[in-house]
Amino acid sequence: MPPTAVETAMVNVDQATDTLHAVGTLRADESVVIRPELPGRIEKIHFDEGQRVSRGDPLFSLDASLIRAELREAEANLALSRTSFDRADDLIGQKLIAQADYDNARSRQAVDEARLSSAQTRLSKTVIEAPFDGVLGLRHVSAGDYAEIGQELVNLVKLDPVKVDFRVPEVHLSLVAPGQAIEVRLDAFPGEAFRGEVLAIDPQIDLGGRSVVLRAVLPNPELKLRPGLFARLNLEVEQRENALLIPEQALWPQGERQFVYRVEDGQARLIEVETGIRRAGQVEIVSGLSAGDEIVTAGQLKLFDGAKVAPVPPAASAAAGRGN
Template sequence: MNFRKLLYPAVAAIGIVGLGTVAYFAQRAPQAPLEKTSSAAAVPGSSAHDKKARGVATTGKEVTVEVAKVIGMKLQDEINAAGAIQSNQSVMLRPEVAGRITRLNFSDGQTVQKGQVLIALDAAVNQAEVQQAQAELSIAKTNFKRNAELAQQKFIAERVKEESAVNVQVLEARLALAQARLSKFEIKAPFSGTVGIRTVSVGDYVKDGADLVNLEDISSVKVDFRVPEKFIDRIQKGQAIEILVDALPGKEFRAQVDAIDPQIDSAGRSALLRGRVANPAGKLKPGMFARVRLILDERENAMVIPEEAIVPIGNKNTVWKIVDARAQRIEVRTGLRRAAKVEITDGLRIGDTVVTAGQMRLKEDGAPVRIVQGGGQSGNGQQPSGGSPVAGNGGAMAVARK
């Protein structure tokens, strides 16, 4: 009895679920083809065939892009390198003999002239030796003169006269030696320049070879730098150099190649070059870090476009060129790259318009485009309806050669 009570409600529930399922799928079934045909027939001229017959264009949706003009500008083929500023002439003054300092004839950082006595050592003993040599030479010359007169009168042998002459020569050499030794006790400037900061004072006893003070000629300075060996054939003495120094921001110094080392560094595969820069104001100091730009070639009216306009395909470079509001893919040849610009050597002309943003949405040649300005503004100042355009004009790239 209980079993029958449970069986009837279960069968009823299963039936209800089945009917609901059939009704649900019946509502989701597609309409009959006959209805589609009838609907299409109800609106005359709505088919693609009718549009074509009436001359109506069937173009696709316009692609929103940003563009730029091909312009002409001056380009320089260059090499960038790091270097160091050096004095035109530099020397550390050192004594050749030991002695005590008696005079310092300069102040730290003073400009001195060539031949000026800078440091004097105690030379009392050597001065006495010079005076003694001078006295002995004077006596020898007097004896030689007297012996020459006596030999002429035949009072003495000719040999005595010759011995007197030899004695004079010996004493002249001795005097020259004493004077040379005396000169070592004065240290003179070998060239005009600026002295550094001395490390000694009056009264100090210094040994021969000890460092006293440096002397620098910075009326002009040298800059040494290295370039890769592959460029050595394109570099000649006298080529223009531009130098930037981190210690003097915003100031550019003009120079030229002064020397090229004939030996290539086998470890770094580079060549050493030396430039020379006029430095009348003395702003460039020895030891400063320098950024060197060596100009290899200049092109006065090179065609350039923004680098974001280039679309690489395999080993080829292409751009999308705008012609009559439609995009055409053009293969181009590129040259130098400078400051986010790319030189075009073949494929375009000055004044052509190329796409700089939105290339990924261009699928085929002849696609209609809608040109907007950078930042997503259309030509009439309105936001385009096809979604915000891709931002153009990315950051500047590094210089091609390092």
């Protein structure tokens, strides 16, 4: 009986990386809706929509004319109460006024100091500043509008870095940890891959889906990535150097056991193997084979343990199959 034509490959030594796959949604590192703490007419808008701003940059100025008048009044009242208290302080030492009058003078000064501080605080709040570095969205008001306390004025988001939340099954919890590398791909940028790392792991398990939420962070210096984008993630959870790798199609499963045909002196020997990490088109062999072993990758249907084989290139193997 002539030997069976088969395709073969050598057991290769390479790095094997175990990867978890997940999906998630991008979110801003920081996000806030800018709202006034005081009511007032919007006197000036200091930015353009979509503009990058730094922490402390002025965004809106409210009409502060009434508050400035209150501030001047508070300053005048405080000056008067201080003069009155200084006079009372001199007189109490000479026992020329009652203790109650002295206490009243001191109390009036304290009240006027508080009123001045309140007016100064209110004046400072008429200029609304950016609380952090970020990018402004579309404003909801115009100069001249009257803004109420808590009214939405504009959104501010911090886009560098961006975060992405995703879930992995609870059975993989022991494989994940902060600092692990991730690769993110987005439909909005086909063909591009973005690198980041795991930032944190939620301490609670989702009982409904038996999963755990992870949060990763991605550098975004060009501000290409935007909150809300759908993301596909690859999370590298384990990496082994000098792993034995074979083509996945070389595996010959029988029940729950895995076998391969190893070529020895022109014969196919059925060898049981233990598999490990799988990656695109390849699988790690933990036991059963050695580096450099020749294994059958196509033509196993015609084989049995001890069958004679003739390794041929893929095209020749296909032609031999058609001839049979």
